[in-house]
Amino acid sequence: MRPPSRLLAAVRLLLLLATPSAFAQAPEHDLKAAFIYNFIQFTQWPEAAMKGGTINLCSSSGTLLNMALQGIAGKTAHGRAIAIVPLAGAAPGDCHVVVATEDDRGRAAMVRRIAGGGAVLSITDDPEILREGLLIGMALDGKRITFTIDNSRAAAAGLVLSSRLLRLARSVQ
Amino acid sequence: MNSPEPRSDSPRISYRLAIASTLSAGAALLLAVVLLIIVEFFTLRSTLLDETRVKAAVIADNVSAALVFQDAQATGEIIRTLRASPIVEGAAAIDGDGVTLASYPQGFANVAPDMQRFRQEDHQFSLQRLEMLAPVKHNGERIGSLYVAVSMSALHRQLAVFALVSLSIAVLAMLVAYTLLSRVRHSVRQAEQKLTHLAHVDAVTGLSNRNAFNERLEFAIREAGQFQETVAMLLLDLDNFKQVNDTLGHQAGDELLRVIGQRIVRTLRREDFVARLGGDEFAVILRNVNARSEAMQVCTKLVDTIALPVPIEGHDFFVTASIGVAFFPDDGEDSKTLTRNADTAMYQAKIAGKNAFELFLPAMNADVKKRVSMETCLRGALQNGELSLHYQPKIDLMSGSLLGFEALLRWKNGQMGGMVSPADFIPVAEDSGLIVPIGEWVIEQALADLRRWNEGRRKKLHIAVNLSARQLKVDGIARRIAQLVAESAVPAEWLELELTESMVMENVHAQIETFQELRKFGVRLAIDDFGTGYSSMSYLKRLPIDTLKIDRSFVNELPKNNNDLAIATAIVALGHSLGLTVVAEGIETEAQADALLNLGCDIGQGYLYAKPMPADRIEQYLSVLKLRP
Numbered sequence: 001m002r003p004p005s006r007l008l009a010a011v012r013l014l015l016l017l018a019t020p021s022a023f024a025q026a027p028e029h030d031l032k033a034a035f036i037y038n039f040i041q042f043t044q045w046p047e048a049a050m051k052g053g054t055i056n057l058c059s060s061s062g063t064l065l066n067m068a069l070q071g072i073a074g075k076t077a078h079g080r081a082i083a084i085v086p087l088a089g090a091a092p093g094d095c096h097v098v099v100a101t102e103d104d105r106g107r108a109a110m111v112r113r114i115a116g117g118g119a120v121l122s123i124t125d126d127p128e129i130l131r132e133g134l135l136i137g138m139a140l141d142g143k144r145i146t147f148t149i150d151n152s153r154a155a156a157a158g159l160v161l162s163s164r165l166l167r168l169a170r171s172v173q
Numbered sequence: 174m175n176s177p178e179p180r181s182d183s184p185r186i187s188y189r190l191a192i193a194s195t196l197s198a199g200a201a202l203l204l205a206v207v208l209l210i211i212v213e214f215f216t217l218r219s220t221l222l223d224e225t226r227v228k229a230a231v232i233a234d235n236v237s238a239a240l241v242f243q244d245a246q247a248t249g250e251i252i253r254t255l256r257a258s259p260i261v262e263g264a265a266a267i268d269g270d271g272v273t274l275a276s277y278p279q280g281f282a283n284v285a286p287d288m289q290r291f292r293q294e295d296h297q298f299s300l301q302r303l304e305m306l307a308p309v310k311h312n313g314e315r316i317g318s319l320y321v322a323v324s325m326s327a328l329h330r331q332l333a334v335f336a337l338v339s340l341s342i343a344v345l346a347m348l349v350a351y352t353l354l355s356r357v358r359h360s361v362r363q364a365e366q367k368l369t370h371l372a373h374v375d376a377v378t379g380l381s382n383r384n385a386f387n388e389r390l391e392f393a394i395r396e397a398g399q400f401q402e403t404v405a406m407l408l409l410d411l412d413n414f415k416q417v418n419d420t421l422g423h424q425a426g427d428e429l430l431r432v433i434g435q436r437i438v439r440t441l442r443r444e445d446f447v448a449r450l451g452g453d454e455f456a457v458i459l460r461n462v463n464a465r466s467e468a469m470q471v472c473t474k475l476v477d478t479i480a481l482p483v484p485i486e487g488h489d490f491f492v493t494a495s496i497g498v499a500f501f502p503d504d505g506e507d508s509k510t511l512t513r514n515a516d517t518a519m520y521q522a523k524i525a526g527k528n529a530f531e532l533f534l535p536a537m538n539a540d541v542k543k544r545v546s547m548e549t550c551l552r553g554a555l556q557n558g559e560l561s562l563h564y565q566p567k568i569d570l571m572s573g574s575l576l577g578f579e580a581l582l583r584w585k586n587g588q589m590g591g592m593v594s595p596a597d598f599i600p601v602a603e604d605s606g607l608i609v610p611i612g613e614w615v616i617e618q619a620l621a622d623l624r625r626w627n628e629g630r631r632k633k634l635h636i637a638v639n640l641s642a643r644q645l646k647v648d649g650i651a652r653r654i655a656q657l658v659a660e661s662a663v664p665a666e667w668l669e670l671e672l673t674e675s676m677v678m679e680n681v682h683a684q685i686e687t688f689q690e691l692r693k694f695g696v697r698l699a700i701d702d703f704g705t706g707y708s709s710m711s712y713l714k715r716l717p718i719d720t721l722k723i724d725r726s727f728v729n730e731l732p733k734n735n736n737d738l739a740i741a742t743a744i745v746a747l748g749h750s751l752g753l754t755v756v757a758e759g760i761e762t763e764a765q766a767d768a769l770l771n772l773g774c775d776i777g778q779g780y781l782y783a784k785p786m787p788a789d790r791i792e793q794y795l796s797v798l799k800l801r802p
Contacts, residue, residue: 038238167238167239168239
């Protein structure tokens with residue numbers, strides 16, 4: 001069974017992104033965006049949370065990571081397209097995914113509020129914001145990106161993170 | 174010497190057969206084992222493939238996230254879990270671009286260039302290993318491959334063990350089957366041997382039987398033909414066995430046969446062969462006979478040994494044997510001819526007087542043929558009126574007057590060339606039993622003629638008729654003769670029966686009753702050819718006889734031969750002292766007649782007085798006599 005050619009192209013793109021050579025040259029934020037896309041793919045939301053036709057990824061506009069995330073906008077995961085939604089205008093319940101960066105330290109309360117609003121996969125690359133109770137924390141270890149997962153909190157939020165993903169995490173709580 | 178069948182090469186053949194059947198069974202088993210090994214190989218390979226596919230699928234599933242995140246370390250850790258399986262030689266995770274992300278063990282060959290090989294199928298078999306390329310999928314998309322190489326050595330080991338076990342079982346099965354088979358074969362052979370024994374051994378004597386004899390004779394002939402040797406075949410028949418069997422019963426008869434059989438065996442060499450063909454008939458095969466005299470020596474010994482008394486139930490019995498001998502190849506090239514000719518020779522021995530042997534001569538066959546055709550002619554002789562009686566007058570030596578006649582049988586047959594000598598046809602008539610009806614006809618005819626001639630005669634004539642040994646053995650012969658006399662309506666004392674001395678003495682105590690009975694009916698009895706046999710004086714005294722006839726051999730040279738004169742004198746004296754009439758036959762000269770008259774002999778018979786004449790001439794003879802003073 002051959003996948004449709006458009007899908008094949010998308011995969012090719014992803015695979016291109018995923019090659020070590022691509023990792024080596026890709027800017028740090030593009031790499032992080034690819035990781036975030038992969039996290040989405042290995043996460044299962046409760047059915048009730050998936051009301052709309054898209055997976056909404058809330059991220060503060062204007063950050064470098066947000067710009068990189070634009071690259072995965074429109075890609076599909078779980079049969080839904082990913083939509084990048086500005087974090088500022090978002091209300092609890094709007095976001096399926098929240099991505100916070102160092103720049104969001106001032107909006108920590110808001111991030112916390114939105115991230116705590118049900119089945120939300122919260123991701124950050126900032127250790128400080130991670131302490132606000134976010135689920136996945138990314139860090140740069142030399143040229144490699146590593147991540148930690150707070151699986152008990154994810155479970156409490158109603159998310160199921162794939163065991164395959166958990167096994168790749170540097171630490172799992 | 175009496176092992177029944179000639180040793181053939183059948184055991185060797187059966188051994189070869191057993192080897193051949195075992196070999197073919199072995200070949201079949203080997204083929205089965207090879208087929209089983211092949212089937213087992215494919216089964217094992219298929220199992221290995223399935224297991225490897227499952228393993229690869231599990232690892233491929235586990236490694237998908239690691240591959241997505243390009244986490245070489247995690248990928249390596251996951252695929253290294255395959256180390257738990259000792260048959261896995263190595264594995265590698267390859268990403269979507271065909272780049273190896275991780276592999277184990279270290280330095281495991283990079284298989285990426287070979288990925289073309291897995292286009293058709295997900296696996297490749299080679300002699301040493303099974304290689305498998307399992308797809309790594311994420312969300313239904315192929316994101317890479319897992320390459321696993323599995324060693325075939327374990328499979329080969331399993332296969333070797335399987336082959337070894339199968340072969341061992343096959344060999345074991347062969348051994349068991351062989352043992353069982355040979356046991357069955359053994360019992361079959363035993364049964365066969367028993368059957369052969371039964372089929373080849375005579376139950377009474379324990380000697381070989383006719384079957385074995387036929388086989389042995391064929392064998393001996395074949396062998397003698399190859400080596401240009403001579404084989405003598407002896408056919409041996411007991412002469413008076415039937416008497417023993419009839420008087421003493423079958424058990425005594427069997428005992429007699431056993432004793433005779435043992436005597437024959439003891440007389441022969443080890444390499445000779447004896448069989449009992451049935452009844453009182455035995456056969457002997459003498460192989461490699463150098464000269465006819467050798468066979469004759471054996472025959473002489475056999476005749477002598479068999480004639481020795483046989484003690485049965487406290488009595489001594491005497492049997493004699495007649496033996497016929499035929500030689501291969503002189504007297505016959507095949508067993509049939511040989512047997513027939515030996516039989517002919519044996520028959521001649523019987524005719525010649527029994528208790529003797531005869532070697533086969535080609536002339537015997539002619540004799541036998543002549544006898545057979547004579548017998549055929551003789552059967553029709555009575556009906557065709559070919560038989561007639563001639564009468565020789567018997568004269569009172571003292572007065573010269575006629576006393577009566579001796580009736581002599583004559584046979585004239587065109588096919589046999591006119592007149593046939595009684596010396597030729599009487600034995601044939603005796604052997605065939607034709608003598609019985611012929612003898613009765615003689616008595617009837619003689620009495621009828623005599624009655625005619627005695628009509629109106631003051632001094633009645635009497636008639637002497639010869640009685641044969643065979644006739645004497647007929648049951649109730651005395652009453653039968655009395656009946657014939659009565660039917661002829663003549664007084665019984667007109668009839669005198671002549672019996673030869675040897676005939677009377679041969680079985681005297683069995684016949685004495687018959688004689689007494691005949692005498693009671695009034696028939697007179699004469700002993701013919703007296704002086705040629707062996708008479709027992711005690712029997713002679715007890716026998717109810719009236720007349721002694723001096724054999725013509727003692728009359729021929731009278732009166733010149735003193736010995737004959739002495740014998741004739743003694744016979745006349747003996748006869749007279751017992752109150753018997755003495756008759757001399759074969760008188761041809763006056764001198765003979767005078768001498769006999771001087772000795773006191775009562776009656777004379779011979780050419781001097783008259784030759785034997787047919788009945789019509791007797792009428793003439795009687796009428797001439799009447800005219801005499």
